[in-house]
Amino acid sequence: GEDVEQSLFLSVREGDSSVINCTYTDSSSTYLYWYKQEPGAGLQLLTYIFSNMDMKQDQRLTVLLNKKDKHLSLRIADTQTGDSAIYFCAESSRSNTGKLIFGQGTTLQVKP
Amino acid sequence: DAEITQSPRHKITETGRQVTLACHQTWNHNNMFWYRQDLGHGLRLIHYSYGVQDTNKGEVSDGYSVSRSNTEDLPLTLESAASSQTSVYFCASSTGQLPYNEQFFGPGTRLTVL
Numbered sequence: 413g414e415d416v417e418q419s420l421f422l423s424v425r426e427g428d429s430s431v432i433n434c435t436y437t438d439s440s441s442t443y444l445y446w447y448k449q450e451p452g453a454g455l456q457l458l459t460y461i462f463s464n465m466d467m468k469q470d471q472r473l474t475v476l477l478n479k480k481d482k483h484l485s486l487r488i489a490d491t492q493t494g495d496s497a498i499y500f501c502a503e504s505s506r507s508n509t510g511k512l513i514f515g516q517g518t519t520l521q522v523k524p
Numbered sequence: 525d526a527e528i529t530q531s532p533r534h535k536i537t538e539t540g541r542q543v544t545l546a547c548h549q550t551w552n553h554n555n556m557f558w559y560r561q562d563l564g565h566g567l568r569l570i571h572y573s574y575g576v577q578d579t580n581k582g583e584v585s586d587g588y589s590v591s592r593s594n595t596e597d598l599p600l601t602l603e604s605a606a607s608s609q610t611s612v613y614f615c616a617s618s619t620g621q622l623p624y625n626e627q628f629f630g631p632g633t634r635l636t637v638l
Binding site for chain 1: 555557559564565567569572574575616618619620622623624625626627628629630631632
């Protein structure tokens with residue numbers, strides 16, 4: 413069935429780059445998403461990539477998509493303490509019904 | 525500005541009681557979703573709706589029900605609360621325009637069942 417996997421925790425120093433990885437199973441996914449959840453809040457869309465793209469850059473964020481390996485990554489350049497949050501990878505469901513399949517979330521800890 | 529709200533933000537209840545969590549969106553979105561968030565499990569889908577009078581079960585629907593009588597609201601009811609239902613609950617909505625499926629999330633309700 414459809415599944416999205418992420419590592420649970422990542423710790424980096426302020427100013428370093430962070431790379432959060434995600435693997436998914438549905439090769440027919442049309443969009444893949446990265447959501448950010450700050451403490452005590454709901455999820456907010458951070459960025460997304462259409463499945464016919466390999467890379468998308470948006471300021472400090474770079475999304476890489478390897479469709480062959482079904483691997484998605486989010487790189488945050490010059491990580492700041494304000495980037496500390498939980499990051500969720502999500503894919504559109506196989507039947508494209510409007511449902512999203514979320515990973516478990518990666519907690520990013522940024523140390524000063 | 526359009527928004528999605530949840531109430532209450534925090535709730536403590538006892539085992540066996542019926543509890544209803546409210547979700548209200550002013551985006552005029554067709555799709556609405558309820559998730560629960562638990563450590564190590566990420567977000568799990570409880571129920572969802574594609575429009576008025578439409579409801580569907582998600583992966584963890586046992587013990588929960590929803591109803592959709594208008595576009596704006598999708599209340600989630602726990603028929604007889606159990607300690608295993610202690611969790612943080614999130615409501616979300618989306619336009620329903622495929623294939624782009626961005627979901628907009630509410631702030632969450634933290635439910636404790638004693």
